[in-house]
Amino acid sequence: MARRAGLIHARKTAGYTQEKFAAALEVAASTVVRWESGNHEPQPHLRPKMAKLLGVTLDELIELLYGSPASTAGSRDSLPLLATGSMDYETWEEDLDRVLMCLSRQAFPLGMKLANRWLAQCDPQSLDHHGLYLYGRSLVLLGHLRSDQGILRGPRSAQADYGRALQVFTQLQNQRRVAQVQLLLAVVIEMSGHLYDAARRYRMLADDPRLSPRDRARAQLWVGTALSKAGANDEAVPMMTSALGKFVRLDEAEDWSLAHQKLALAHRGLGDLTRATQYMDVALDHPCGDSPMQQVRRDTAHAHLLLSDPATRDEGFTTLERSLQLAEQHGLMHQAASIISIRQSAEQEDQRRGTRSIFVAPSVDNVVTDAHRRDAELIWSYHQVGHELRPCSAAIALGCYDLGVAAHAARLYHEGMFPVVVFTGANSVVSANRFPQGEASAFKERALELGVPEAAIFTEPSATNTGQNIELSRKVLQEAGIAADSVMLITMRYMERRAYATCAKRWPEVSIICASAPLSYQEYVATIGNEKLVIDDLVGDLQRILEYPKIGYAIPQDVPVGVQAAYERLVHAGFDSRLLTS
Known part of the structure; x- marks a missing residue:
């Protein structure tokens, strides 16, 4: 070289x-x-x-x-041409085989170089049928590379690459490839936290004759995966079991092993640790590969089970830490974020059992019912503004009791979404015991652990409300000489809308992008460990969205009638600990 x-x-x-x-x-x-x-x-x-x-x-x-x-034209890496001046498709295909090898080894930079160099120098309008097919395959593989790194949404993301590939294969009228890309887009939707939407798409594709029998069986397995993540394990298990039988008939050993792994987690969700352990033992005895990605997924699932049994809890933490180190070593940031969430949930559970917790257990009068949960999920969805992520001049990570916000900020920094981040926040009633040094300081420590350089971090330790988070962080950036024309607000999942409305009022000159970890309602509840507290927060934030524009704290936001009704039902049911008192 x-x-x-x-x-x-x-x-x-x-x-x-x-x-x-x-x-x-x-x-x-x-x-x-x-x-x-x-x-x-x-x-x-x-x-x-x-x-x-x-x-x-x-x-x-x-x-x-x-x-x-x-910029490789004329260099050793410029694309080979045939005597006619057309692309050397044979070499292109060889490079795509090398990209597949990079994927299997998580060698992301080299894989992206190999895929991108063809895409950058090809005009799809000038390619013949064969060349356009290779162009579409290159986009799909580039999407795989981004997806495995957790780069899901935005202008340079798995979603964008798969979307372009879908256009190419639609133009070629290659229906098998079109359906395969639609399946990949459903995976991105699932990874982004939209579990029921993903399950709906998987369900349609599981019966789609355009797909191969294996892909249809995988779609059925993934229906169960999405439902299990959403907490609907009783519905997920039959779907997964049916897919498992299909993998047996198709002699797909790798998918068969993975199905056992997913069934183990679903049975854990149902509280049946005996069945869960039986399925996990099969997955461990017949591993579905030894790439870093496969090892991380397998160890994470195993750790989840080990943490569920007091007798193996220490082993679970050890396995989880090993999985996290491997994920971070190979740039598997989506998996790393998931592992961190599992660890936080387990640590919080230990805290509740062993010492005084910052989280208040639900009272008898505030047991969460299915009706409460449906209303909470409606408000949960409303609080997310759904911004398309793009690079910004700076980020502001709003302090709270959830260290997952700091972890997500670190992930976005490594994706190149911003060059600097301000961690802002003093303490609140619910975070004071957990972060005696203050929210901003605790967030900074977590970001440093995840590889964000200290030079890229600013702290603002005084803010006690969202308005101060914005105004004091703006001052920190100005004093550092950073002229921000765009800012990414990184918050808890349900705080996106209020953060946006507040920033738009307090800093109207800046372009705002909101971001949060792509967790479903049920996944977020699992990380916090107390559903009553989460619903109280959802209700409290919605009240502020309704009331703060009246007193000049935020810009108005439209609130759908159904969301308003869900809010009123939850207040009436007693989910009111975070409501304004005057």
Whole structure:
């Protein structure tokens, strides 16, 4: 491989010798020499800090390491041409096989380079039928690479890549490929937290004759997966069991093993640990592969079961930590966020059992019924504004009792969504015991653990309400000399709308994007550990959305009649601990 001249130039421009650069990264100088010679690649966990030192984004760092797809004409990496000047489709197909190998090994940067270099230099309008088919396949594989890294929505995301591929295969009238991409888009919807919508799409595709028998069986399994994540395990288990039988008839060993893994989690959700353990033992005895992604998923599922039994709880935490380290090492940020949520839920459960918890147990008068839960889920959906994510000048992560907000901010930073983040917040009644050092400080510590460089973090430790979160964070950015024309507000899932309405009032000049971890209502309840508290918060936030515009704290928001009615029913039922008192 040729010397990485761009990387060398960037290092020298940033004012580093090889020795000083190595010291800043806490690696040997000989390691930097190997990187720059092109013989080795920096590990994924080093790349965010490396990019920060060089003053470049993660995408720009990837270009320095592997070459820019848009600037390779005339270089060794320029696309091979036939004598006629057309694309060398054989080489293109070979590269796509290499992308598949990268996917299996989670070698994301190289895989994205291989896929992107063809896409960047091809005009789909000038391609013949074969070339357009390869173009569509390249988009699908690029979507896989982004999906496995948890880059789900936005202009450069799995959703965007699959959407473009869908257009290509529709143009080619390749109905099998169209249905396959529709299945992939349903997976993105599930990973984004829209579980019932995903289950509906999977259910239609499970009977779609355009798909192969294996893909139809997988769609049926995924119906159960989405329902199980939503807490509907009694409905999920029959769907998964039926899919399992189909995998047996199709002799699909890998899918058969994965189905056992998912059935184990569904039976755990039903409270049947004996059946869950039986299914998990089969999955462990017949693993469905040994790639980092497969190991992370298998260990995470196993840890979930181990944590459910007091006798194996310590082993569960150990397994979960091993899974988290592997996920972070290989850039599997979606899986890492899920693991962190599971760990937080388990730690909070231990806290409730062993010491005084910050969470108040539901009283007899406030038992959550199915009717309450339906109303809460309606308000939950309303609170999410559904912004398409795009890069912003800066981010503000609003402090609260949920460290998942800090974890999601770290994930978005590593995706290149913003160069700096302000963690803002003093304490509230529910967070004071958990974060005696303050919300902003606790969030900063979590982000540092997840690899966000200290230079990219600002803290604002004084805000005690959402308006102060915005105004004081704006002041922090201004004092740091950061002229923000766009800002990403990172909040708990149900706080998106109120944060948006408040920021639009307090900082009208800035373009606002709201973001939160893609969790369903049931998944979020599991991370917090107290459904009564969650519903009280949902109700309290909706009251503020209704009342604050009247006193100039926020801009008005339309509230559908059904949402208003659900709010009134929940207030009447006693979910009122977070309501304004005057």
